[in-house]
Each structure stands twice: as C-alpha cells, then as structure tokens.
Amino acid sequence: MTELALLQNVRPNAGSVTDILIQNGRIAxxxxxxxxxxxDVTLLDGGGDIALPGLIEAHTHMDKTLYGLSWQxxxxxxxxxxxxxxxxxxxxxxxIDSAQRSATQTRLEIGNGSTHIRxxxxxxxxxxxxxxxxxxxxxxxxxxxxxxxxxxxxxxGILASPGTEAYLNEAAKLGIDCIGGIDPSVIERDPVKHxxxxxxxxxxxxxxxxxxxxxxxxxxAFTVELIAERTxxxxxxxxxxxxxxxxxxxxxxxxxxxxxxxxxDNEIAIMTHGPGQSVYPPIxxxxxxxxxxxxxxxxxxDSWGPYGNGDMLERVMWLGYRSNFxxxxxxxxxxxxxxxxxAKALGVENYGLDVGCDADIVVVKGETVAxxxxxxxxxxxxxxxxxxxxxxxxxxx
Numbered sequence: 001m002t003e004l005a006l007l008q009n010v011r012p013n014a015g016s017v018t019d020i021l022i023q024n025g026r027i028a029x030x031x032x033x034x035x036x037x038x039x040d041v042t043l044l045d046g047g048g049d050i051a052l053p054g055l056i057e058a059h060t061h062m063d064k065t066l067y068g069l070s071w072q073x074x075x076x077x078x079x080x081x082x083x084x085x086x087x088x089x090x091x092x093x094x095x096i097d098s099a100q101r102s103a104t105q106t107r108l109e110i111g112n113g114s115t116h117i118r119x120x121x122x123x124x125x126x127x128x129x130x131x132x133x134x135x136x137x138x139x140x141x142x143x144x145x146x147x148x149x150x151x152x153x154x155x156x157g158i159l160a161s162p163g164t165e166a167y168l169n170e171a172a173k174l175g176i177d178c179i180g181g182i183d184p185s186v187i188e189r190d191p192v193k194h195x196x197x198x199x200x201x202x203x204x205x206x207x208x209x210x211x212x213x214x215x216x217x218x219x220x221a222f223t224v225e226l227i228a229e230r231t232x233x234x235x236x237x238x239x240x241x242x243x244x245x246x247x248x249x250x251x252x253x254x255x256x257x258x259x260x261x262x263x264x265d266n267e268i269a270i271m272t273h274g275p276g277q278s279v280y281p282p283i284x285x286x287x288x289x290x291x292x293x294x295x296x297x298x299x300x301x302d303s304w305g306p307y308g309n310g311d312m313l314e315r316v317m318w319l320g321y322r323s324n325f326x327x328x329x330x331x332x333x334x335x336x337x338x339x340x341x342x343a344k345a346l347g348v349e350n351y352g353l354d355v356g357c358d359a360d361i362v363v364v365k366g367e368t369v370a371x372x373x374x375x376x377x378x379x380x381x382x383x384x385x386x387x388x389x390x391x392x393x394x395x396x397x
Contacts, residue, residue, distance in 0.1 A: 005042040010050070027359050056114065057118065057296050058295060058338070058342040059243050059271045060299070061121075063134065065299070065308075074306055076304065084155060098135055105300060106138055111395040121151065126156075129170060129174070135150055172205040179210075180211065184223055185222075221255060224248075224259050228265070238267035239347075260285075264291060269344070273297065283319065284330070293336075295312075313373055361382075363379065
C-alpha cells in the first residue's frame with residue numbers, strides 16, 4: 001500500500017517556498033504547489049518555515065542522563081578520573097534505570113528535531129551489560145521514530161577495570177554499532193594495548209570504533225597517530241571516530257597539518273561539542289581541509305555537569321559562540337556538524353532534502369538558517385521517514 005504525505009509551504013534550507021511530496025517514507029518530489037494527489041494524502045502545513053534535514057545527535061550518554069529527576073548539585077572533582085569515580089557513586093546512589101533514562105532523553109531529543117542519535121553506553125565489571133540492555137530496549141521501542149546507534153563504551157577503562165574486555169566482546173554480539181575506547185594513556189597507562197583490544201574486537205565483529213580522547217597536546221596527538229595506524233592496517237577507513245580530540249587544538253601548525261592528513265587518508269571523523277574548559281579542534285581549518293566533523297550534546301544534566309537539553313540547534317549555537325563565528329557561512333559550517341557532516345560521520349545513508357532521500361525532516365521558524373540557529377524556536381514539525389514524531393516542540397511518540 002502506498003503511503004503519501006505532502007509537506008506544504010516550506011523553504012528547504014531557507015530557499016524558495018515549495019512543497020515536498022513523501023511516498024513510502026522517502027522524498028518523491030519537490031516542487032511549488034504540488035497538486036492532483038489522491039484524496040487520502042496526508043497534508044502537513046509548514047507555515048512558510050525552514051525545512052532542514054533531520055538533526056543528528058552524534059555524541060551523547062543517554063544511559064546516565066539525570067534529566068527529569070530531582071536536581072543533583074555538581075560534586076565531581078576537576079580531573080577525568082574524578083568525574084568517572086563520582087559518576088559511579090551517583091548512579092549507584094540513584095539506582096539508575098538505563099531504559100527509563102534513555103527513553104526520557106530520546107523523547108526530549110525527538111521533540112527538538114533529532115532523527116538520529118549516537119549514544120555511548122557504559123559497559124563495565126560492575127554493571128556488566130545492564131546499561132546496554134536498557135538502551136537497546138529503548139532503541140527497539142523507538143525504532144520507527146528515531147534511529148539510535150549504540151556504542152559499547154568502557155568508561156572506567158579496560159585495563160584499569162579488569163573483566164571489561166570480556167563484556168565488550170559479549171556486547172559486540174548484541175547488535176551494537178561501535179566499540180568505544182577512552183584515553184589510552186591517561187586512564188589506561190598503556191595506549192598500545194588499549195587500542196589493540198578495541199580495534200581487535202571491532203575488526204572481529206565488523207563494527208565501527210568511537211574513541212573518547214581527552215588527552216591534551218602531544219600526548220593526545222600521539223594517540224591520534226596510533227589510531228590512524230590501526231585504522232589503515234585493518235582496513236577500517238571511514239569507520240572510526242575520535243570524540244573530543246582536544247589535542248587537535250593544542251599542537252603547532254605543522255603537526256596539526258600532519259595529523260589532518262592522517263585523518264583525511266583514513267576518513268577518521270572528529271566529534272567536538274565545543275567544550276568550555278579546554279582547547280578543542282579548530283573547526284574552520286579542519287572543515288576547509290575536508291575532515292569529517294560532527295557534534296553532540298555529550299552528557300545531558302548528568303553527574304559530569306548540569307548543562308544540556310538535547311537541542312542540537314542550541315549545540316550548534318554554542319559551537320559558533322565558542323569559535324567566534326559571526327558570519328552566516330561560518331554558522332552554516334557549524335550546522336553541518338549536526339546535519340550533513342554528522343550523517344557522513346555516522347554512515348547514515350539516504351540523508352538530505354533531495355528526491356530519493358529518507359523523509360527525515362525538521363521544520364523550524366526563521367528567515368535564514370543563521371536566524372533559526374540563533375532563535376531556536378520550537379520545532380513546528382519533525383518527521384521520521386515521513387511520519388510526524390513531534391509538533392510545536394513536543395514529542396508525539
């Protein structure tokens with residue numbers, strides 16, 4: 001049975017007013033005032049607002065969000081290790097239910113226009129696969145409304161947390177998308193062994209890799225080199241992401257150029273959320289070179305910090321603010337990190353606002369894309385494969 005919907009009176013990417021015909025979940029036609037359609041076509045009014053491809057949350061931790069729970073004053077120390085240890089105490093005290101937590105964040109993100117999410121989920125020797133099983137349940141429950149990619153993430157380390165490697169191997173059999181890693185030198189004290197483990201598991205099971213890399217300067221840059229070497233050796237080009245990569249903002253230009261070429265040669269994507277406390281990858285320089293860039297909320301109101309609301313337009317605004325972007329074309333680059341760049345980073349197929357693409361669309365008010373980013377009005381409509389999942393900022397699923 002053919003399912004038809006007509007999204008009327010929208011401006012794709014703030015262009016001319018047009019209609020978008022959706023057939024069986026895909027964009028079938030884009031033209032002004034499409035008519036002569038069957039009586040049972042679903043009509044959706046875009047109100048003359050901007051149509052963007054569905055927003056992509058490329059990095060978050062929905063298994064541990066505290067959003068919607070009673071307020072938790074921040075209590076972590078300054079280092080990554082402090083935050084990891086504090087998190088263990090908080091989630092144990094609150095008896096976190098990862099299925100309930102991830103479902104809460106999923107609805108929040110859908111309401112704000114996200115059609116794809118990549119979430120990192122803790123796998124460790126305390127909870128085993130418990131968090132992962134909860135998030136996989138959320139993934140299944142919302143599969144018609146949002147695409148959720150899952151990364152099995154050893155937050156507490158692998159070598160530093162004996163038994164975690166075995167859980168990662170088990171996680172790899174459960175239908176996840178990526179194996180994660182974290183600070184091979186600072187957390188693990190053995191970058192070669194840590195990377196060999198996660199690359200080995202990913203290669204064995206045909207999975208992608210997404211590594212948290214907070215390590216600064218030369219130390220982090222050395223880890224980038226090790227990652228690039230393994231990506232090339234195992235033929236994983238286009239399947240590896242480095243999240244945060246603070247080090248790219250803390251090395252000299254010649255070394256950055258060398259690292260940039262390694263990223264390009266291996267199609268290694270970089271995720272940055274524009275952190276407030278440290279240097280971070282130089283967006284304009286990397287974008288101009290052709291490096292794949294994406295962004296995400298990271299933790300949303302969790303034990304690491306009180307910030308975040310699952311609105312990727314707001315995240316784009318913060319990227320622009322942190323990067324001193326003033327021009328519309330600079331803000332467009334930031335937006336691409338939550339749309340087209342993120343789609344490439346996550347391997348999302350049939351993405352965009354062209355005929356043949358999946359009808360994953362968000363409609364938002366604004367004269368221009370830059371104004372839409374600045375105003376961040378409630379999303380008029382959010383569509384996933386042509387089905388309305390949110391309206392006026394409210395999730396409907």
